[in-house]
Amino acid sequence: MRFLDTTLRDGEQTPGVALTRDKKLLIARALDEMGVSIIEAGSAITSEGERNSIKAVTNAGLNAEICSYCRIVKFDVDRALECDVDSIHLVAPVSDLHIKTKIKKDRDAVRQIAAEVTEYAKDHGLIVELSGEDASRADPDFLKAVYADGVDAGADRLCFCDTVGLLVPERTTEIFRDLSSSLKAPISVHCHNDFGLATANTIAALAAGAKQAHVTVNGLGERAGNASLEEVIMSLEWLYKYDTGIKHEMIYRTSRLVSRLTGIPVSPNKALVGGNAFTHEAGIHVHGLLADKATYEPMSPEYIGRQRQIVLGKHAGRSSISLALKEMGLEADDVQTEEIFNRVKQMGDQGKYVTDADLQAIAETVLDIYREPLVKLEEFTIVSGNRVTPTASIKLNVKDKEIVQAGIGNGPVDAVINAIRRAVSSCAEDIILEEYHVDAITGGTDALVEVRVKLSKNGKVITASGARTDIIMASVEAVMNGMNRLIRVE
Ligand SMILES: CC(=O)SCCNC(=O)CCNC(=O)[C@H](O)C(C)(C)COP(=O)(O)OP(=O)(O)OC[C@H]1O[C@@H](n2cnc3c(N)ncnc32)[C@H](O)[C@@H]1OP(=O)(O)O
Ligand SMILES: CC(=O)C(=O)O
Secondary structure (H helix, E strand, C coil): EEEEECCCCHHHHHCCCCCCCCHHHHHHHHHHHHCEEEEEEEEEEHHHHHHHHHHHHHHCCCCCEEEEEEECCCHHHHHHHEEEEEEEEEEECCCHHHHHCCCCCCCHHHHHHHHHHHHHHHHHEEEEEEEEEEEHCCCHHEEEEEEEEHHHHCEEEEEECCCCCCCCHHHHHHHHHEEEEEEEEEEEEEEECCCCCHHHHHHHHHHHCCCCCEEEEEHHCCCCCCHHHHHHHHHHHHHHCCCCCCCHHHHHHHHHHHHHCCCCCCCCCCCCCCCCCCCCCHHHHHHHHCHHHHHHHCCCCHCHHHHHHHCCCCCCHHHHHHHHHHHHCCCHHHHHHHHHHHHHHHHHHHHCCCCHHHHHHHHHHHHCCCCCCCCCEEEEEEEECCCCCCCCEEEEEEEEEEEEEEEECCCCHHHHHHHHHHHHCCCCCCEEEEEEEEECCCCCCCEHHHEEEEECCCEEEEEEEEEEECCHHHHHHHHHHHHHHHCCCC
């Protein structure tokens, strides 16, 4: 079974995404290391910049086959050849809707042009995967005729595109049983997620004889996206016990990389790679997990390079509280644990998210411990405007030593956080800001804002918050709270 990753082509068609050459290279290297067979690096016809990017991926010395999308147009094939690609994903519209209204031709013309362009590409040394676009709305006999002519013209592989995501698993099984037994070349499946069935349809196609699946990291792609790499790979590995050969421990890291470089956030409840996929808040779950992880986890998070997280909130139980206190190195007797539990519940009832720093503050009050923060804010200044680079200077007291530092950023918040990170680098060099989230608690421009951050250091992750009417102060407060906690738990 092979995987064609099209994050850099269909994934890049996600509205708002445009990857530079360097970003494409970073993603291509990660995909290659993970072990995908083919990387569709882009559509060479798109622009000069796209051709430079594809060429850079082709010349990066990767193991994967590098592919460009092409229409059934010789000019497109010439542009792909300029990029030195190994293969083309040659796409012929096959439904009458696409043939008549989109490219204004007839069935015979499509059959003829698809075969001619296939032959042209083969004559120029390319591997050809001939795709039927909108195949799920095409006449099956006509589709098979296009494929048969393509194979006669030299096509190495064929592909069935469910272009607007209309398949259901039962129908997919019927189609791929028929195609895989009647075609003279291996067939691939390319699914879109318009009805949330892309992964299910892809798995059904593979089970019914497809030899290759098109996937994208985080399910990026046109409209609702494509079949997601992580869902397809992990369903096969974990649910079907099929060894895909993909380095599954790289899945989460690659998902984060793609999210960061494309600017498309992953929804918290996204299967496998969403922020909440291995995070537990409900007391009953945490109690169960402490006895056996399998009670409330379908698989171990480490398998895809993740870690489990227990968070506190309205649904916390005493088991979660005891666990969190233990992780903080704090000891509480039954009465103290009960009091901390009640205060956490009160925060939850007020609609608040209970961060690690909040729990620490509650616990320290209840246990009557006062710990002087290791990093204290003395003062900061920010310069921002439409004609200046946002710049911040900060004075901190770090472990009783005064440190003055400056930082620049994309905006004033970014600048001040960078300044803080530089100032504390002497005692906390590798603190990473994993997430930054801001909410306006009340309405209006003078609203109280709450900033929540997730910071990590050497694999230890903590959450902290700050609430002020000034977004910069709230951000500074959240980051300082979090840093103090992270430095202390070392
Ligand atoms: C389902 C998919 O994901 S398809 C892939 C989508 N990818 C892209 O669109 C890549 C980015 N696109 C582009 O940069 C531009 O659209 C270009 C350079 C390809 C073409 O730009 P233009 O020449 O201005 O054409 P425009 O975008 O307006 O229309 C698309 C043309 O391609 C034709 N076309 C569309 N699909 C195909 C196909 N598979 N085979 C042959 N021709 C096709 C259309 O009929 C239309 O032709 P026309 O201009 O002669 O009417
Ligand atoms: C080619 C392609 O991306 C599609 O038909 O969905």
